[in-house]
Amino acid sequence: MSLTTEVPAGEAYAAGIPDTDEPYGLFEAWFAEAAAREPNDPNAMCLATCSPDGWPSARMVLLKGRDDRGFVFYTNEHSRKGGELLANPRAALCFHWKSMRRQIRIEGEVERVTAGESDAYFASRSRGSRISAVSSDQSRPLASRAEFERRVAETEARYPGEDVPRPPHWGGFRLLPRMVEFWQDMPYRMHDRLVFERAGEGWTTGRLFP
Numbered sequence: 001m002s003l004t005t006e007v008p009a010g011e012a013y014a015a016g017i018p019d020t021d022e023p024y025g026l027f028e029a030w031f032a033e034a035a036a037r038e039p040n041d042p043n044a045m046c047l048a049t050c051s052p053d054g055w056p057s058a059r060m061v062l063l064k065g066r067d068d069r070g071f072v073f074y075t076n077e078h079s080r081k082g083g084e085l086l087a088n089p090r091a092a093l094c095f096h097w098k099s100m101r102r103q104i105r106i107e108g109e110v111e112r113v114t115a116g117e118s119d120a121y122f123a124s125r126s127r128g129s130r131i132s133a134v135s136s137d138q139s140r141p142l143a144s145r146a147e148f149e150r151r152v153a154e155t156e157a158r159y160p161g162e163d164v165p166r167p168p169h170w171g172g173f174r175l176l177p178r179m180v181e182f183w184q185d186m187p188y189r190m191h192d193r194l195v196f197e198r199a200g201e202g203w204t205t206g207r208l209f210p
């Protein structure tokens with residue numbers, strides 16, 4: 001069975017989302033189509049977090065890994081999102097691929113990836129991005145652009161070789177989904193929505209009114 005319908009050029013889909021009993025195959029199929037079609041960052045997703053006193057916040061991050069456990073992104077744990085995730089480890093993700101008129105929403109608990117996973121991912125980044133991560137107190141007030149550039153120059157001088165160690169507060173989080181919803185645009189706003197909810201080791205599935 002094909003999990004995906006052909007993407008029409010600039011039009012709504014004629015056929016709905018195929019029935020399937022688990023979300024990951026369909027996610028991979030849609031993600032592969034997005035990777036082939038989107039002009040940039042097909043892995044960009046909106047991450048929503050919530051402070052313990054109930055104030056939500058949202059920002060884009062990049063999906064850097066997915067397996068049967070969940071969806072991985074990397075950030076600075078001292079950032080606003082990092083603080084919120086550590087204090088209240090529940091989050092939501094939202095992909096929107098505009099050229100494909102598709103959305104995927106994912107919700108669940110969040111845990112830190114292992115230090116080994118974060119080390120491996122950090123080491124795979126360009127030297128410039130590692131220098132930048134070491135130099136940035138992400139989400140803290142910055143007096144001027146020049147101050148950040150001065151910090152970057154200091155970090156470059158401190159680590160002249162390839163070895164730029166991962167800051168202990170820079171690492172990955174994995175969202176363990178308990179809900180995944182696929183949304184596909186259809187004519188006259190008669191969109192198709194297919195939702196999966198975790199049930200033990202498996203999933204229950206159903207459709208929602210658009």
Ligand SMILES: Cc1cc2nc3c(=O)[nH]c(=O)nc-3n(C[C@H](O)[C@H](O)[C@H](O)COP(=O)(O)O)c2cc1C
Pocket residue numbers: 041044057058059060061062063073074075076079080081082138139
């Ligand atoms: C397309 C896109 C992708 C981004 N990816 C990341 C990312 O993977 N990790 C990250 O820390 N910030 C990323 N950012 C920056 C965040 O959106 C945000 O500005 C920053 O992480 C600070 O957020 P916070 O103050 O809510 O913690 C990205 C921004 C955009 C527009």
Ligand SMILES: Cc1ncc(COP(=O)(O)O)c(CN)c1O
Pocket residue numbers: 062074075125129
């Ligand atoms: C500040 C920051 N950190 C991390 C990332 C994750 O992506 P990469 O590891 O490819 O830089 C991004 C991507 N936009 C980013 O802006």
